[in-house]
Amino acid sequence: LSWPEAPKIVTKEIPGPKSKEILEKEDTYETVTEMAPRGIPMAWSEAFGSTVKDPDGNMYIDLVAGVATNNVGHSHPKVVEVIRRECAILMHNGGAPNLPRQRLGEKLSQIAPGKLKGNVKITYGLSGSSAIEIATKFAKKATQRHFVASFEGSYHGAIGTTLDLGTSARGRGIRGAYRPFSPFVLHLGPYAYCYRCPFNLKYPECDLQCAKYVEFQIGSPRSGLDAQDIAAIVIEPIQGEGGYVPPPEGFLSYIKKVCERFGILFIADEIQFGMGRAGKFFSIEHYGVEPD
Ligand SMILES: Cc1ncc(COP(=O)(O)O)c(C=O)c1O
Secondary structure, three states, X not given: XXXXXXXXXXXXXXXXXXXXXXXXXXXXXXXXXXXXXXXOOOOOOEEEEOEEEOOOOOEEEOXXXXXXXXXOOEOOHHHHHHHHHHHHHOOOOOOOOOHHHHHHHHHHHHOOOXXXXXXXXXOOXXXXXXXXXXXXXXXXXXXXXXXXXXEXXXXXXXXXXXXXXXXXXXXXHHHOOOOOXXXXXXXXXXXXXXXXXXXXXXXXXXXXXXXXXXXXXXXXXXXXXOHXXXXXEEEOOOEOOOOOEOOOOOHHHHHHHHHXXXXXXXXXXXXOOOOOOOOOOOHHHXXXXXXX
């Protein structure tokens, strides 16, 4: 399911002349966001499996998979077949009821982790950012509280509340130009980053000092936070942009218990590590914790 000849470079330099023209025109007509992928200056003309062609005939191996969106590779024949079939029957209908949509909701509900299985309601977002934005909105409405919190090193998106939630390098890079931030967004931490432990401790002798510190931040009147007004904590079960950090056993369940004690909802951001990318459909399933 990839072109076996890749990688193969046929032009003297990268970008080749056709790629170069496209890149220059893109620069002229489009805003360049922080995220524009120009690590290799090339335009894409076609991709298949884990290989890519540029318009000058060069072939590359793709290690990005469309920011991990193409879990099954580019243009997998089964995916292409379904998209073709469905587009020929029904395209945009403004969210009106239809059978594939109903089936998808049912399926997602059936694979929800733990006791949530068969017991959740689905809302469809347009992107990772919008999914997290919607989750925080719902949490505020459900709890009638004002604040949402995230972790040091997190990345939750590039718009609105999600932009304010993120503190990873990527988040900061995007945030820099968009002050002021919401006063109703809190940053907790540290995340359980054992390889670079901010407490300079070793797991398990550390006794999860990081989780205990978060408990202090939330629970102690001396920390300055008002736990009774925190609607939700948004957390990546495995941190992505913050350094690809799987927390040790016990961290997420500790945070979940703290949330339960203070009536705070636990929102798992599965945008980067969910959908099977960490081996189970939702990465939080590795830790036996149920999000809200
Ligand atoms: C953990 C996490 N949450 C949210 C997002 C935002 O997703 P999107 O870029 O689709 O808005 C990302 C994107 O990288 C992410 O890694």
